[in-house]
């Protein structure tokens with residue numbers, strides 16, 4: 132246990148967001164910081180998701196830091212172990228390890244208005260920090276639905292993000308619950324080895340072919356010899372995705388053409404018209420994340436796979452029961468049912484200036500100024516905060532924009548000098564969110580006719596950014612001081628008043 136450590140900045144989480152923040156802080160000349168990580172290694176998403184077939188669905192040359200290009204990506208869509216290895220490498224190259232406190236789960240952070248600092252309780256001791264950068268990830272706390280009878284299921288149960296590698300699925304009867312991004316990677320990976328696979332599909336996804344290939348030795352040698360070719364490749368991947376954004380945000384009808392390609396992808400493997408009908412979504416493509424796989428439909432066409440087109444409603448002993456009444460005996464249930472996104476657990480652990488938790492402040496829906504700052508939570512910012520998610524491109528672009536914002540935040544605090552904090556003005560937060568929600572109205576995520584994890588319990592889209600990554604980069608280039616109240620310690624305020 133540490134006694135107590137005071138730092139200038141406490142970063143929480145060591146995924147792409149937290150590690151990126153650490154690199155950026157060092158580059159800004161800030162060395163007095165810690166990275167608090169609940170696990171015993173770095174990697175976040177890419178440490179926790181080790182299920183068979185786990186890989187990125189944005190090409191690796193774009194799904195990596197611009198400041199740490201990797202000429203050696205082995206595939207166009209690299210697998211989990213390579214992405215995790217990349218993040219370990221970044222940690223070493225940028226000498227971040229001395230800053231990281233592993234096995235340090237943040238239990239509570241409370242704003243101390245007298246001393247203008249955050250008091251942070253962790254599982255390994257207490258810290259205080261002038262500034263908190265929360266990078267706990269929107270997809271880091273797995274969600275398993277409340278299913279009647281699940282507790283008494285005698286077999287094995289686990290979530291895709293907590294894969295049990297000690298459990299051998301070979302020859303087993305397995306229920307896979309969910310058909311999201313993880314499930315469509317898992318299904319083709321385990322189908323050849325399980326005895327029977329029962330897939331519970333509540334809503335079919337749109338699935339496009341994944342053009343994945345090994346990156347040749349010659350290409351890698353070229354990238355190593357001429358680093359600008361890696362940047363050029365990244366630029367091209369970014370530019371193509373940037374051009375697609377308008378269709379998602381302003382002209383969802385144009386996406387109809389893409390639906391035809393997805394239908395052809397399905398028709399190539401699924402010959403049974405009844406199954407094809409069951410697998411065809413009834414909402415506009417893009418409304419939920421477009422999934423990429425060339426192996427999913429071929430796997431579903433195999434004789435050892437049953438698709439149940441309803442959710443899992445009950446478990447009776449070792450029998451799983453679908454909402455449509457269908458039953459199957461299984462040895463294991465794997466949940467690919469997503470994460471706590473709009474109800475992120477960290478929000479219950481942040482207590483702001485007026486004694487309310489962030490979860491209480493966000494009761495009507497998450498909202499933050501420029502995706503980062505919440506009113507009443509001075510000197511606290513989040514990476515991949517509300518409305519910073521992307522439907523079609525790399526989250527690393529958004530993370531890097533938020534790091535620009537963080538860097539300017541630190542600079543602004545320096546310029547103001549003394550003990551000082553910035554608290555987002557409620558009017559500025561509201562104005563930002565009104566603009567975001569106004570733009571959201573026309574997007575495919577809100578008009579496409581689906582329910583998705585992009586929407587919160589009130590049906591509001593608090594997760595996706597309704598614009599291009601360039602627009603977000605521009606919006607987060609600088610901290611606009613007019614959008615913040617400058618907070619001083621009560622003692623300093625008294626002294627000022629006396630002058």
Ligand SMILES: Cc1cc2nc3c(=O)[nH]c(=O)nc-3n(C[C@H](O)[C@H](O)[C@H](O)COP(=O)(O)OP(=O)(O)OC[C@H]3O[C@@H](n4cnc5c(N)ncnc54)[C@H](O)[C@@H]3O)c2cc1C
Nearest residue numbers: 144146147148169175176187188189236237267268271526
């Ligand atoms: C299976 C999967 C595939 C994905 N593929 C892509 C893709 O191809 N392209 C893309 O753009 N995005 C993808 N994503 C989204 C992905 O989550 C982001 O791209 C990115 O990795 C998020 O990084 P992060 O650092 O914000 O969060 P994370 O990687 O989730 O890291 C958060 C870290 O915070 C730690 N933490 C959480 N709570 C606490 C606490 N209370 N105290 C201390 N530490 C804590 C966690 O242990 C974790 O290490 C994928 C997500 C998943 C789940």
